[in-house]
Amino acid sequence: MGISLAELARQCQAELRGDPRHIVERVATLEDAGPADITFVADDRHRAQLTTTPAGAVILSLRDADRFAGNMLVTRNPRLCYARVAALLHPRVQPAAGVHVTAVVDSAAVVDPSATIGAHVVIEAGARVGAQAVIGAGAYVGSEAVIGAGTQLHPHVHVGARCELGASCIVHAGAVIGSDGFGFAQDEARWEKIPQLGRVLVGDDVEIGANTTIDRGAIGDTCIGRGVKLDNLIHIAHNVQIGEDTAIAACVGIAGSTRIGKRCTIAGQVGINGHIEIADDVHFTGAAVVTHTIREPGIYSSGSPLETYQSWLKNAVRMRQLDDMARRLKKLEQKLMMLSEGGKVE
Amino acid sequence: MGISLAELARQCQAELRGDPRHIVERVATLEDAGPADITFVADDRHRAQLTTTPAGAVILSLRDADRFAGNMLVTRNPRLCYARVAALLHPRVQPAAGVHVTAVVDSAAVVDPSATIGAHVVIEAGARVGAQAVIGAGAYVGSEAVIGAGTQLHPHVHVGARCELGASCIVHAGAVIGSDGFGFAQDEARWEKIPQLGRVLVGDDVEIGANTTIDRGAIGDTCIGRGVKLDNLIHIAHNVQIGEDTAIAACVGIAGSTRIGKRCTIAGQVGINGHIEIADDVHFTGAAVVTHTIREPGIYSSGSPLETYQSWLKNAVRMRQLDDMARRLKKLEQKLMMLSEGGKVE
């Protein structure tokens, strides 16, 4: 049950060179691909393998086309073409509609008949689950929460009361959407809880990684824009707003009330302060610590480079002396200036 | 079903200026507040809106009182007053007592009749659940664990065997209390597990964030003091002790056997080494890395500042040369000293 190269080329708008009737059955890596497989050139270091691969077809860009003698799909964006070919050859299977006998669905919840509700799911009163949505085993949908059409919650996902997810979202196992924000008022030494009354609003086509947590707003809402992609173990605090098509890698933490623009990319372990704004098209490199508002698009970084422990020990202690060093350097420059002018150094 | 300003002022010990019979129904942001809403001035940048808001009442401090013409609650601590007003207007609803028919409660567990046990909860033998405690859907309470009166476990929370939570705690979805500590002995290259035999002991009035993990002690216990507040995705290793009223923001990691004092605040992504001690009233700024014992109260930091990627590339490489730079600077100072004294530079 493979697909012909002619059909793949047509559906992915790629140029076919080679045999249009050749059938491929699956995607594979360039190393592993055989005659029934289609593969693609992911990066420069794999290009050399083009001459030897017995792959049934290869997806590549125009500039690589004359390096390969076999069947190929030529396209401006091989990675995107690969994504589409892979989705055609390995389509996600929609599970049978219906509510598992062990699920606990409140009689005041509204579940579309085409949705799939897994084993041991709990859906509270007033919640709404859209057409063809899939709620994985053991997931929890709080009261008056909304799960959009075609959205998929993997097992053990938590969607708190009144939170809303758009259509065609994917939420991975263990993610928590709608936990309380971390908000307290100080009464002498003690912390008094500030009720967290807002919601989490998630746009269409958002993906949320495993064990990621998104807190509800304190009064207003926490908002995740259309097309945002969140990796695993990310923390999004209360009242954060994330613009459309922004992608955030794993282990990132974003503090409260910060607004992130559209089309940003945030690499792993980045930390972003609260109550600041990040413009559209800003990119942070891994483990950067972002303490202030960024108004200009561009790439931003922080952090010190890796070195051997022995060398690091010697250099790190100097970081505590940097201001002193800078002052001494300035003084030396002044002295030398005076000296070279024939003046006296005090 | 709102509350009169007179009543709110009385219960929150604030001074009322304006109409004591005015009824407010909910809290709202300064931007959104209408005549049935009460709001507060959160920070300086919102103060300008005071002149235009149609809010039914505003909570503010004495120094802001003459900037507003409408009803107000005047108080020394507007944030605390807001927390109390919000709790009065939006009280948490205690769910109906009882054990859900799908919950699996061991016959040798003791559950107070006023407690609420949600769908698909599992409570093991010897566990005790206090009065008015709420155990959310799918939560797990291990054998001989103790859940204090009024404590609330959100869905999917895990409390391991023999761990104990005090009264009035709140634990958010997916938090794991009482996983094994990360303890191994090395046998040549292989790691042999050291049985983790201790417990986690959590005091009264503690809040624990979503997907946070607290490991049980290796022999003794891991102890979380009264009033401690933990945000999401925090890791607390075995035998850590955290003093009363300390607040810890998201994504912090604390390694084994470290003792943290009382009233500390630890910002997001801070990392704290194992086997060290942090005094009372110590504050760490975001992403600080704490490698040694801190005996003096105060604010501590580490990390390098954010800059553009191009500029960071040039500066970061110099960090590896810092010790060399410091030595060259010293030598220059000595040479210049000799030169200015008329001596000869070797």
Add this chain to the structure above:
Amino acid sequence: MGISLAELARQCQAELRGDPRHIVERVATLEDAGPADITFVADDRHRAQLTTTPAGAVILSLRDADRFAGNMLVTRNPRLCYARVAALLHPRVQPAAGVHVTAVVDSAAVVDPSATIGAHVVIEAGARVGAQAVIGAGAYVGSEAVIGAGTQLHPHVHVGARCELGASCIVHAGAVIGSDGFGFAQDEARWEKIPQLGRVLVGDDVEIGANTTIDRGAIGDTCIGRGVKLDNLIHIAHNVQIGEDTAIAACVGIAGSTRIGKRCTIAGQVGINGHIEIADDVHFTGAAVVTHTIREPGIYSSGSPLETYQSWLKNAVRMRQLDDMARRLKKLEQKLMMLSEGGKVE
């Protein structure tokens, strides 16, 4: 039901000094140990307590043996001996075999009769659960997943479709094995999902901490070698490979397609870039950021040292001037050289 020192010494291959018939019942800390307890000297600061402890026996090394007058097990590796003594005195209790009545096990899954399947567990079609495996309450085992003999999944663990765990593994609560990798192709501003078709393959004797996430490979597999130990809240991205006996502390993030060698140790909060290689026997200190391939065994570090906030403010701003400082230092050296040679300074 304690164990005699003779028996412990025999089973742990330690040298017994003292009464071979003395019975100990449990392990305890050096502070708390009484006559029925056995303890060990964990580090130098506890050694002084040896003179006063009433412990029934102490595990220690030859060089500490003459500091203690009571019963002792003398061994080259006290920590390893302690691990074994603790396991003998506090053995893990294998729960009764069988499938809990509330578990949902697909008729096309194969569960060994000696395995234990807890309450509300879900096991999908084609999954296989080995002999004496223990699947904790609420855990999820996806279709065609494999759980090896003697492997223990704590409550709420998620093992995705087709993922495979070896024998004698321990997976702590909330861990997610087999979530989708974070893979997208860009189509103008939008991200298009690349199907994540690979698996997670976990070797024998692996321990995985609470709420840790391991993504499945994009095409090939994510591989965790035999004997690897992972702490809590770790993120392992798609197609990562981790060598045998490597140990990774909490809050570490490893980006996609990176290969980590054997016997490495990675301290807490370390971040490791994607598509790089780390040799065998490499060790990273806490919070290090690893951006490039490491070919030599050794200890590596990055990061700036903790200091008071006031001092940090002054030093951190200078990090942005480091390249400028380095250039000025170089120029000063040149000028001084010319000056000392009697030349003219421009």
